[in-house]
Amino acid sequence: MGAQERSFVGHIWDFFCSLKLAITTLILLAVTSIIGTVLPQTATEQENLQHFGETKFKIFQALDFFDMYHSWWFLALLSLFAINLTCCSIKRLPRIWKIVNNPVLTPDDTLYRTFSNFEEHLSASPASEIKEQMQRFLSKNFAAPKVTEADGKVHFFAQKMPWARFSVYVTHLSILIIFIGAIIGTVAGYKAFVNIPEGSSADKVWPRGGNQQLDLGFEVFCDRFEVEFYEGGRRPKEFVSDLRVIDNGKEVLAKTIQVNDPLTYKGITFYQSSYGPMGDPQFSFKVTHRASGETVTLSTRQGQLAELPGGKAFRVADFTESFQNFGPAARLEVLPGLVHQHQPGESHPSFVVLKAFPEFDARRGGEYIFSLLDLKQRYYTGLQVAKDPGVWVVWTGCFLLVAGCMSAFFLSHRRVWLTMQEVDGKTGIKVGGSAHRNQPGFEIFFDEFKAKLKAELET
Amino acid sequence: MTSTQLFNFTTIAYFACMVLFIIYLATRGKTVALIANICAWVGLLIHTGAIGVRWWETYQIPGGEGHAPLSNLYESVVFFSWTIVLIYVLIDLKYKQRAVGAFVIPFAFLGMIWAQLQLNDAIEPLVPALQSNWLTYHVITCFLGYAAFAVACGVSIMYLIKHGKEENNADGSPAGGLLAVFPSVKILDDINYKAIMIGFPLLTLGIITGAAWANYAWGTYWSWDPKETWSLIVWFIYAAFLHARFTRGWVGRKAAWLSVFGFVATIFCYLGVNLVLSGLHSYGGG
Numbered sequence: 014m015g016a017q018e019r020s021f022v023g024h025i026w027d028f029f030c031s032l033k034l035a036i037t038t039l040i041l042l043a044v045t046s047i048i049g050t051v052l053p054q055t056a057t058e059q060e061n062l063q064h065f066g067e068t069k070f071k072i073f074q075a076l077d078f079f080d081m082y083h084s085w086w087f088l089a090l091l092s093l094f095a096i097n098l099t100c101c102s103i104k105r106l107p108r109i110w111k112i113v114n115n116p117v118l119t120p121d122d123t124l125y126r127t128f129s130n131f132e133e134h135l136s137a138s139p140a141s142e143i144k145e146q147m148q149r150f151l152s153k154n155f156a157a158p159k160v161t162e163a164d165g166k167v168h169f170f171a172q173k174m175p176w177a178r179f180s181v182y183v184t185h186l187s188i189l190i191i192f193i194g195a196i197i198g199t200v201a202g203y204k205a206f207v208n209i210p211e212g213s214s215a216d217k218v219w220p221r222g223g224n225q226q227l228d229l230g231f232e233v234f235c236d237r238f239e240v241e242f243y244e245g246g247r248r249p250k251e252f253v254s255d256l257r258v259i260d261n262g263k264e265v266l267a268k269t270i271q272v273n274d275p276l277t278y279k280g281i282t283f284y285q286s287s288y289g290p291m292g293d294p295q296f297s298f299k300v301t302h303r304a305s306g307e308t309v310t311l312s313t314r315q316g317q318l319a320e321l322p323g324g325k326a327f328r329v330a331d332f333t334e335s336f337q338n339f340g341p342a343a344r345l346e347v348l349p350g351l352v353h354q355h356q357p358g359e360s361h362p363s364f365v366v367l368k369a370f371p372e373f374d375a376r377r378g379g380e381y382i383f384s385l386l387d388l389k390q391r392y393y394t395g396l397q398v399a400k401d402p403g404v405w406v407v408w409t410g411c412f413l414l415v416a417g418c419m420s421a422f423f424l425s426h427r428r429v430w431l432t433m434q435e436v437d438g439k440t441g442i443k444v445g446g447s448a449h450r451n452q453p454g455f456e457i458f459f460d461e462f463k464a465k466l467k468a469e470l471e472t
Numbered sequence: 473m474t475s476t477q478l479f480n481f482t483t484i485a486y487f488a489c490m491v492l493f494i495i496y497l498a499t500r501g502k503t504v505a506l507i508a509n510i511c512a513w514v515g516l517l518i519h520t521g522a523i524g525v526r527w528w529e530t531y532q533i534p535g536g537e538g539h540a541p542l543s544n545l546y547e548s549v550v551f552f553s554w555t556i557v558l559i560y561v562l563i564d565l566k567y568k569q570r571a572v573g574a575f576v577i578p579f580a581f582l583g584m585i586w587a588q589l590q591l592n593d594a595i596e597p598l599v600p601a602l603q604s605n606w607l608t609y610h611v612i613t614c615f616l617g618y619a620a621f622a623v624a625c626g627v628s629i630m631y632l633i634k635h636g637k638e639e640n641n642a643d644g645s646p647a648g649g650l651l652a653v654f655p656s657v658k659i660l661d662d663i664n665y666k667a668i669m670i671g672f673p674l675l676t677l678g679i680i681t682g683a684a685w686a687n688y689a690w691g692t693y694w695s696w697d698p699k700e701t702w703s704l705i706v707w708f709i710y711a712a713f714l715h716a717r718f719t720r721g722w723v724g725r726k727a728a729w730l731s732v733f734g735f736v737a738t739i740f741c742y743l744g745v746n747l748v749l750s751g752l753h754s755y756g757g758g
Contacts, residue, residue, distance in 0.1 A: 036712050043708035043737075050698040050749055082696040195694070204692060243535045243597050250535065251600055272600035273689050284691045285600075399691030407693065411680045415673055422669040451669075453662040 029100040038094045045090065049081045095192055098185045106182060113175040113426075118161045119168050120430045120445070128445035129452075130459040136440045136470050140167060140433045143440060143470075147431060150469050154462055155429050169431040177424035178449060184417030190410030197403030203227065205398040209235040210291045211391050214259075218398045231260040233283065238392045240288060247335055252288055254394040280400055287395030294390035296329055296343060299371075301382040310386070318351055321381060326351045330363065332388060340369040341388045347381065425450035429462075442470070475529055476593065478522030479550060483588050485515030486557070486581040493574035497650050505570035505653075512564075512577060516557045523554065530595055539598050542611040545746065546591040551611070552742070553583035555619035559667070563623060567663060569655040575626035606685030614678030614703075618738050620671030621710070624664050625735035628728035631660040635725060661724060664731050665717065672710050679703050698749045702741035709734045 019027070028034060052073065053061065061079055062070045077084035117124065125131060136143055144160075144167055151158045151171050158171035205218035205227055214234040217226040233256055240252040251271060258266040258278050268276045275284040293314045301308045302322040313319040318326045327347045336342030347362045366374050371384040429446040444466060448455035492508035495501075523541055531538040541547045560576045587593070634654045654660070682700065683693040694700060713730045716722035722730075 032715060036715050039708045039712040039715070043705045043712070046701050046705050046708075049696060050701050050745070054696060082701075248597070249600055250597065251603075273604040273606070273685075275688065275691070282691055284689065286690060397691045401691075404687065404693065408684070411683075415676055415680065418673045418676060422673065451662075451665065453658055453665065456658070457662070 026100065026104075029096055030104045031097075032101070034093075034097050035101065038090065038097060042090055042094065045081070045087065048078055052078050052081075054080060054082070091192070095189060098188060102182050102185050109178045109182075113178055116170060116172065116175075116428070117430075118159060118170050119163045119166075120170075120432060122443075125430070125432070125443050125445045128447060130447065130456060131443070131445040132463045132466070134442040134444075134467070134470055135436070136442060138440060139438060140435055140440045144433065146469070147433065147442075150466065151429065151431065154465055155427075158429075158431070165435065167433040169433075170428070172426065172428040174424050175426050177420060177426045180417050180420035180424065182417075183413055184421055187410045187413035187417055190413065191407050192410075194403040194406030194408075194410055197406060198401040199403075202399070202401040202403065206286070206396065207233075207398055208289070208393045208395050209233065209254075210393040211235055211238045229281065231258055231265075231278065233258055235394050238288060238394045240392070242335055244338065252285065254285055254396075256283065280402060282399050282401075284397040284399070285394065286397040288392050289395065291391045291393045294332065294388055296332070296388055297386045298366075299384040299386055300327075303380055303382060318348065320351050321347075323380075325349060325380070326353070327381070327383075334388075334390070336365065336367065339367050341385070342367045343385055343388065345383060347379070422450070425455070427455060427458075473525065475522050475526035478518055478525055479584065479588060482515055482519040482522055482553075483581070483584040485511055485518060486553070486577060486584055489515055489573070490577045490581050493570070493577060497571060497574050497653060500653050505573075508573055509564065509570060512557060512561060512573065516554070516561060519550075519554050519557065523551070526595070533595050533597065535597050536595070537597065539603070540608045540611075542607060543598055543602055544592075544596065546587055546593045548611065548615070548742075549583050549587040549591060552615050552618060553580040553587070555615045556580040556583070556622050559616070559619045559623050559670070563663060563667065567655070567659065569659065569663070571653045571655065572623075572627060572630065572663065575630050576623050579622045579626065601689055604685060604688070606681060606688065610678060610681040610685055613674050613681055617671045617674035617678050618742060620667045620674060621706075621731075621735050621738050624667035624671065624731045627660050627663045627667065628731040630654055631657055631664065631728040632725065632732075634660065635728075657724070661727065664728060668710055668713060668731065668734075672707075672714065675703070675707055675710065679707060699741070699745045702737070702745050706734065706737045706741050709737055 053064075056064075056079070058074075061073070065073065073079060077086065081087055147169060148158060148160065151169055156171040156173050158169040161168045161170070203220050205220040207215050207218040209215045212235070214232050216229050216232040218229060220227050235254050235256055237255040238252070241250045242248060243250045253269050253271045255269050256267065256276050257264060258276070260278075266276065266278050270276050270283065270285045272285050275282045277283075293316075295312060295314060297310060297312045299308060299310050300321060305322060307322040309322055311319050311321075313329060315329045315332060318328045320326050325347055326349075327345050329343050330346050331344040332342065334341055342365050344363060344365050349361075362379060364374070364377060364379070366383045366385045368385040368388060371386075374383045425448045427446065427448040429444065431442065431444045434441045434443075444463070446455065446459050446462070489508050489511035492504055492511060496504045496508055526541040526547070527538070530536050530541060542551055556576065557580045560573065560580075563572065564570070634651050635657050637651055638657070655663070679700075682703070686695070686700075687693040709730070713727065713734060716730065717727060
């Protein structure tokens with residue numbers, strides 16, 4: 014076989030196996046990803062058009078910059094990355110397998126010349142005397158060697174952690190596993206949301222980015238929703254939903270969920286994400302008519318006029334869950350009657366009643382004394398709904414990634430060769446070594462090893 | 473003794489430590505280096521105590537149910553400084569190269585002085601989304617990773633200074649003067665690599681715990697949020713660094729530059745995203 018030009022396929026294969034491609038792809042992925050962090054990815058077309066103006070918008074739109082992580086060119090870059098990973102591994106694995114399972118036991122001079130970690134000694138003692146000494150020296154300062162005698166020379170070969178060479182393949186494989194998990198999740202799963210009013214249920218959810226409702230196949234009831242606030246503010250402390258799953262008419266699962274603690278049924282998970290007020294709140298008041306001493310309990314909705322003993326009426330104009338530091342409060346208006354025509358320039362008593370301080374309104378000195386007994390706001394619970402059959406594949410990949418990484422970094426396959434040769438009754442000793450990771454670290458070790466060997470041979 | 477007072481003492485200790493290390497570079501006195509190191513250790517101890525006291529303080533505020541002090545910008549900067557000194561101390565135990573302190577402790581000091589002078593240290597109770605053990609795992613792994621990258625950056629700067637000086641020496645002799653106490657370029661290169669070897673798995677764990685937490689909270693482990701994306705960008709850069717070591721010509725100077733560049737990206741990921749861009753992590757910056 015004469016010198017053949019590398020075939021076209023050969024060139025393609027070399028390209029996909031190259032380390033330079035790996036580094037370039039990583040840097041390209043890093044740089045292009047920046048685009049998606051400075052340009053909005055979830056804005057509407059109108060918003061983007063307004064923000065950037067016609068020309069820039071057209072360019073960015075054409076390049077798919079507004080949804081770049083799902084764009085054809087970014088996915089192509091990720092695919093290139095995956096192909097590169099795969100090809101590199103396929104190309105290099107056979108050689109690594111050979112190194113691990115069939116090490117060179119009889120190194121010749123050409124091999125020693127390749128080592129940057131190398132030293133030669135001449136010992137006055139004959140080879141037979143120092144053979145055991147060398148064996149013990151290697152065992153003590155590195156690892157127990159394999160001894161091979163051939164061509165009048167004695168070869169020692171010692172190695173540490175040969176299997177560490179496979180950890181990089183585990184790491185690369187784990188990335189492919191993560192990609193596969195992500196693809197499974199995208200293809201066989203979905204993300205959706207649903208708002209369930211307190212006391213009612215839902216059996217369909219709204220997928221993100223779609224208009225068609227998705228059937229769950231079962232019903233989820235929200236029996237109760239509760240939100241607790243931190244003192245003195247509107248900062249939510251905790252909000253929970255009591256959920257119940259009914260499948261085929263039977264209750265199969267009940268759980269109180271909160272943020273970071275979802276409910277899962279049949280591979281579909283419901284996450285407590287948000288909430289909102291549902292309809293108008295219901296207020297209940299205790300009202301005392303000062304003049305007659307009569308006390309009644311009344312229920313009303315916001316804006317709804319309620320009749321008071323003595324003929325006047327009142328309504329709730331406004332309310333809040335948290336009035337400064339004082340808790341739930343309602344602002345009330347007292348009007349001359351249930352039916353009343355508002356005259357310009359007229360004003361009516363308007364004041365705030367606090368739920369936590371029922372005696373507070375008595376100090377106002379008004380015709381009526383109000384106590385806010387209860388303020389019941391009905392809520393809807395906002396749930397994120399997700400189905401992802403690939404998520405455990407992704408976690409497996411992640412675990413292998415970390416394990417593979419740590420093993421690839423902290424475990425290095427190190428080899429030391431020592432060859433003894435008779436030279437006029439003296440012994441010529443060649444020693445060399447290499448590490449497949451962290452060569453500078455191995456150099457530092459080998460420098461010390463050389464010093465110790467020199468000291469050993471002089472004794 | 474409040475946590476604020478203890479943090480102030482910590483800042484003073486790191487300042488003294490930094491000054492002493494710089495004096496060491498000039499005078500080459502072994503005693504100076506030893507005192508500087510003791511300052512670092514003492515500072516780290518006070519710092520640890522301060523964080524502990526602050527943790528206790530989170531139980532004392534009205535409505536406070538207690539949380540690990542890792543929940544806002546102030547707490548994260550203070551923790552970042554702690555991790556930097558911790559990683560420095562570990563590297564020093566292994567290599568005993570005191571000159572490195574002059575290039576690493578300043579990062580910790582700058583963090584503390586910025587936090588104490590400019591950042592809001594009010595203790596706020598956590599919103600529901602942050603009430604999770606994942607917060608602790610995610611923040612700790614991320615910051616340990618960032619700290620390792622900070623050390624790698626400091627050491628890379630030393631490399632670039634020393635290598636530059638030695639290249640100018642016509643006979644290739646080691647540099648003298650201020651650089652005399654620097655470790656050899658071989659050792660600096662080794663520490664750079666080792667620090668990134670520690671930081672990269674930690675960053676990977678940080679990203680993964682973040683993804684796991686996002687999955688528990690919102691049902692999506694990855695949503696290309698700017699913070700997530702930038703952490704991936706930093707990951708890509710250090711992955712490129714690690715692969716570049718196996719290509720001839722990418723050891724030494726190029727590796728040092730890539731390490732510095734990676735840390736710049738790390739700082740953008742940590743602070744730039746919160747302060748300049750918008751997204752899910754904006755609340756983490758407040």
